Amino acid sequence: MSRPVPRSTLLNLSALTVLGLAGLPAAASAQDGSRPSPAAEATLDEISVTAEPSAPPRGRAAASAGYVGGVTGIGGPLLTVDSASAGFITGAQLNSRPVTRPGEVLEEVPGLIVTQHSGEGKANQFFLRGFNLDHGTDIALFLDGMPLNMRTHAHGQGYADINFLIPELVGAVEFHKGPYFVRDGDFASAGSVRIDYLDTVAKNLALTSIGSFGYKRALSIASTPLGDGNLLVAADAQVYDGPWVVPDALRKISTVARYSQGTALDGFSVTGMAYASRWTATNQIPERAVAQGLIGRYGTLNPTDGGDTSRFSLSGRFSSTDDTGVTRASAYVIRSQLNLFNDFTYVLNDPVNGDQFHQLDQRIIGGGEALHIFQGDLFGRPMENEIGVQTRTDSIRVGLFNTTNRQYRSGVLDDRVLETSGAFYFDNRVRWTDWLRTSLGFRADGYAARVVSDTPANSGRARDGIVNPKLGLTLGPWFDTELYVNYGGGFHSNDVRGVTATIDPASPLFNIARAPFLVPSTGYEVGLRNRSIAGLETSLALFRLDFASENLFQGDTGTTEPSRPTRRFGVEWTNRYAVTPFLSLEGDLTITNARFSDFDPVGNRVPEAPTTIASAGVTFGEPLGWFGSLRFRYFGPRPLIEDNTIRSRPTALFNCRVGYAFENGVSVSLDVLNLTNSRSDQITYAYVSRLPGEPAEGLIDRVFHPVEPTAVRLTIAGRF
Template identity: 45%
Template sequence: MQGRLARQGWFLIFLGCFHCAVADRLVLDTVEVVSRSDALLGEARSASQGFVGRDRFQLRPLLRIGELAEVVPGMIATQHSGAGKANQYFLRGFNLDHGTDFAAFLDGVPLNLPSHGHGQGYLDLNPLIPELIDYIEYGKGPYYADVGDFASAGYARFHTASRLEKGFLKQTFGQDKYYRTVAADSYDLGRGTVLVGGELAFYDGPWASPMDMQRYKGLLKYSWEGDNRGFNIGFNAYHNDWSATDQIPERAVKQGLISRLGTIDPSDGGEAHRFGLTFNGWNDSAWGQTRLTLYSYYSDLRLYSNFTFFLEDPVHGDQIFQKDRRFVVGGNLDHHWHWTFDGIDAGFRLGTQIRHDFIPKVALYRTQRRNIVAPVAVDQVNQTSVGIYLENITRWHPKIRTMAAVRGDIYFFEVKDRLHGRHSDERADALVNPKFGLILGPWYDSELYFNYGFGFHSNDARGVVTGADPLVRSRGLEVGFRTYWLPELSTTLALWQLRLDSELVFVGDAGTTEPSGKSRRSGIELSNRYRPFDWLTLDFDLALTRARFEDVGNSADQIPNSVGRVIAGGITIDHPGGGFAAIRVRHFGAVPLNEAGTVEAGGTTIVNLGLGWRWRDRLRLSLDILNLTDSKDFDIAYYYASRLPGEPAGGVEDFHFHPVVPRQFRGTVQLFF
C-alpha cells in the first residue's frame, strides 16, 4: 500500500513540476466539443458509419477501458481474464476473440497485431486514456477502401485531443483496492500546442485471488496548425502487470471446490508494454488534400493462462505461457481531390498503406506456476503488408451519389522456426477487393444507402507457411436508412449480410484461434439518439443477428459464441446548473456454445449508473455504481473439456465461465485548472 501511494506521489509531483515549468506560456481558448452526427448526412458511405464526439461518452460509467468501444452500436466488450489482457469483443454475430475482424486505430496507427502469440489480430485497448480521446469514428461492414485487414465486421478510429479546454487532476477510489489517477493539461508552445497526460491505476478486484493490477500510461503530443497545413507528433507509453482469474469450470463451483469468484490456477496473469511514436501531417492546396501518417511502436506481451487445468499434463498442469515481442513500423499516404464537369461533382481518393512487423520472438511454452516446463513453439516472424486503394464518389444529382472503390493488398510472410527448424519458410499472397455504394437523398433530412463490398483478414504467418490460406476474403451486403426528420432525433436502420471464406474459432486448450469453415451472418440493426434539450440525451440500440457455418449440413452449423441479440440504451443528463447523471443498460442474449446448438449460455444484462455535481468548472464530484443490480450473469462462457484432480483422464465436458464483476462503487474527485 505504501509503495502504491509513493508511486502516486511521484506521478503527481512530476505533473506539477511540468505545469509550473510551462505555466507562463499557458493560453487556453474555450473549445466546445459537440457531436457531429448530423454532418454525416450527405457524407456517409453507409448507414452503419458514424461519428461519436466526446460529449457522447465523457459521462459514461465505465467498468473497463475496452467498454469505450461500445459507442459503436451493437458492440459488446467483455473480459474473461485479468485487467491487462485484451477484451473479448462481440459485433454482428462475431466473437471477435481479441480483435479479429474488427480493426481499431489510434491517431491513424493500426492497433491490431497480426501473427500474435495469443491470437490473430490481437487488439488491446488498455493503452487508451478515455479522458484524452476527443472523438471516435466507426463503420461496419467491408465497404471502406481506406480500411484493410481485420475490418470485415467493422472498424473504429480513436482520435486523441490536441488541446484541452482546461487542465485537470482526477482521482478515483473504489472497492477492492481500486485507485486511479489521471492528470493532463495543454499549453501553447511556440506556434503550436503541447498536450501532456498520464494515468496510473491499481486494482485487486473482487476475486478470491487478488489481481494486483498495476497500470501506467503516458501521452505527450505536440500539434501545430496553419491556414492550410499542420502536423502533430505524439509519444505514448503503457505498462501493465497483473494476476488473472481466468474462466472456471461450473462443476468446480457446484462441488464447492471454489467460489464463483475463485480460480483453479492463481499463478495465471501477465505483463504488457507498449511504447509508440506517431507523426500526422496534412496539407490542403489547389491540387487537393494530402494526409501523411508515420508510426513506429514496440509491443511486448507475456501471458500465462490455464484453460484445461490437468487435461494435457496431469503432473505439471496445463498452464501455458504465450510470449509476443515485436517492433512495428509503417505509414499511410492519402491524397484527395475533386473534379467538376457539367454540374457533376466527382471526388477521388488515392492512398497507400505500408506496414512491417518484426517479431523476434513469438512463442508458446508449457509452464507450471510461471516456470517453464517445456517449449512448444518458438518462432521469429517478419510480416510486411502493402495496400493501395482508389475511391471515387460522384454526385450525379443533388439527390444521387455513388461510391466505387478498389483496394489491393499484398502480404509477405517469413517464419523462422527457432525450436525445431521444421517450419521455417516464406510465402506471399495478394488480394483485390472492390467496393460499391449507392446513396439516394437527402429527402426530408433522410438518406437511403445500398452497399456491396469485399474485405479480408490475414491468417497467422505460422499457419500460412504450413498451408493455411494467407488472406481470407469476406463479402458484405447492406441496405440502410438514416434520418433526422425530427430535429432532435437521429435514427439509422440497416439490414446486412456478411459471408466469410473461413472462420477463426477459439481453441480452449491452446488459448488461441484456428481457421475453420465458411460462414454466413445476417442481421438487422436499429440505432436511435434523441436529444430534446441540450442537457438531456436518450439513446437506444438494437442488433439482431443470425450466424451459421455453411456447407456443414443442418445439424452442426451454429457458430459458438455468436451473439444473436444485443440491446443497449441509456439516459444522459448534463444540466447547466451543475448536476449530471448517466444510466446505461446493456444486454446480450443467449449464445450457442457448440456447433450443434445443444449447449447454450444464458443472456447477460448489466446496468451502470453514474451521477455527480460540477462547481463552476473548477471541481467535479461523481459516484459510479457499476453493475447496479448486482447481476450474477456471465461475462463470457465456453463449453469444452477440462480436467480437475481426480477426474477421468479424458476430462469432463463442462461450462467454463467468467462472472460479471459484482456491484462496484467508485467515487471520483476531479479538479480543473
C-alpha cells in the same frame, strides 16, 4: 503558402465536423445532451455543428484531425457516400458512460460489446454483428492512425490491447461496420473503429478516483503553448484488485506527450506514448468446479495465471491543402511485449504438472499511410477522387512454453517472423443529382512473410494478395430520409505460422494442414437514416456477411484457429434522441443469424456468435450543477457448440453515474457499476477440460468468467 480548397472539401476534414459521416441531425448536434462528467469536461467539451457546410465547429477542445473523419467521404454532406451503420462519436459522448474498464467506452458504438474473460491487463474481448471477435480478429482498431491489431500474435490473430486508452483524451471516434470502405483492410470485415486523441485542452485536468475492490486511479492532463504550436502531456495510473479470491493486483501506467502545430488542414503533430501493466488473472472457470464446491464463483483453479505487457510508440502526421485538394501522411513505430500465463484445461494434457502455458510476444512495428484527395467535376457534377497507400512491417518473436506456476518446463515453439504488407486504394465519389450520390472504389493488398521456426520443418516463406471492390449508393433525402446501398469485399489475415507449418510442434509425428494466408469476406447492406422528428436520428440497416473461413477460439491452446465458411445476416436499429439541450436518449438493437454455410454433421451453429445485442441509455446535465447517466446493456444467449445443445445465459447490466459540477471548477461524481448486482457472466465458452479425479479424456462443460458484483467509484476532479 498553401491555399484552402473549396468548402465542400473542407468540412469533413476536421474530426469535429464530420456531420455527413456521423449522420447527426443539426438539431441533435446543436443540442447534444450527451456530455461527459464535468471531471472530463475541460478536455472534452460538447461539440456542436450545424447543417451549413461553411459553419465552423463550436467548442473549445479540438481533436487532432489527422486520422478520424475526413478521409472516408472527405467532401462532407455534399459528397459523402456512407452507410446506415457508420457514425461518429464525440469525446463528450464517449465519456458520459460509467464503465468498469477503459475499453468499455467503445460500447458507445451501437451493437458493440466489449468484455473481459481474464485479468484486467489482458486485451478485451469484442462482439459485433454475430461475431465473437475474440481479441480483435475481425474488428480493426486504430488510435491516432496507429493499428492496434497484432497479426501472427502469440495469443490470437488480431489481438488488440486497448487497456492503455485514456478516455478523457479522446476527441473523436469514427466507426464503420462491414467491409465497404477503402481505408479498411485487414481485420475490418465486421467493422473498424478509429480513435483520435486531442491536441490541446482548454483547461488542465487533475482527477482522482477510489472505489470498491481496491480501485484507485490518478489522472493528469495539461497543455501549454510552445513555440508556434502546443504541447500536451498526460499521465494515467491505476491499481485494482477486483472481487477475486486471488486479487488481480493490477498495476498500470499510461503516458502521452504530443507536440502539434497548425490545423487539421495544414499542420502536423508528433506523439509519443508509453504504457506498462502487470496483473494476476482469474480466468474463466468450469461450472462444475463451482457446483462441486471446489471453488467459489470468484475463485480460480490456477492462482498463478496472469502476465505483464508494455507498449511504446512514436507517431506523426502531416496534412496540407491547396487548390488541387488535400494531402495527408502519417507514420508510426511501435514496440510491444506481452508475457501471458494461462491455464484453461487444468490437468487434461499433463496430469502431473498441469496445463499452464506461457505465451510470449515481442515485436517492433513500423508503417504509415499517404493519400491525396483531388476535387473536380464529372460532366459538371461535383466529384472527388481519393488515392492512398498504406504499408506495415512486423518484426516478431513469438513463443509458446509449458510452465508450472509461471516456471519454465519445456518449449513448444519459439519462432521469428518478419511480416510485411502494402495496400493501394482508390475511391471515386460523385454527386449526380440532389438525391443521388455514388462511391466506386477498390483496394488491393499484398502480403509477404518469412518464418524462422525452432522446428525447421515449419520454417518458410509465404506470399498472398487480394483485390476487393467497394461500392456505395445514397438516395435522398426524401421526407428527411436517406437510403443507402453498400457492397464490398474484405479479408482477415491468418497467423502466418499456420501458412508455412507442416507438422504439429507439440507432436512432430503428426502432419497438419496449412491455412490460407488471406481469407476473403463479402458484405452487403441496405439501410436508411431518418431525421423527420426534431432532435431524433434513427437508422435501420439490413446486412449480410459471408466469410470463406471462420476463426474460432481453441480452449486448449488459448488461440484462434481457422474453421469452416460462414454466413451472417441480420438487422440493426439505432436511435439517438436529443430531447432538450440537457437531456438525451439512446437505444440500439442488433439481431443476427450466424451459421456455417457448409454441411457438417456436428452442426451449423457458430460457437459464441451472439444473436441479440441491445442497449439503452439516458444522459442529463448542464455545465454547472447536476449531471448523470444511466446505461443498460443486454448480451443475449449464444450457442457454445455447433449443434446448439450447450448455450450461454443472457447478461443484462445497468451502470449509472450521478455528480455535481461547482463553479470553482471542481466536480464530484459517483459511479455505481452493476447496479442490480446481477450474477451473470462476462463471457461463456464450452470446451473439454479435466479436473483432478475426472476421466483422462476430460469433460465438456460451460466455462465462465463472472460479472463483477456491484461496485461504487467516487471521482473528484479539478480544472484549472
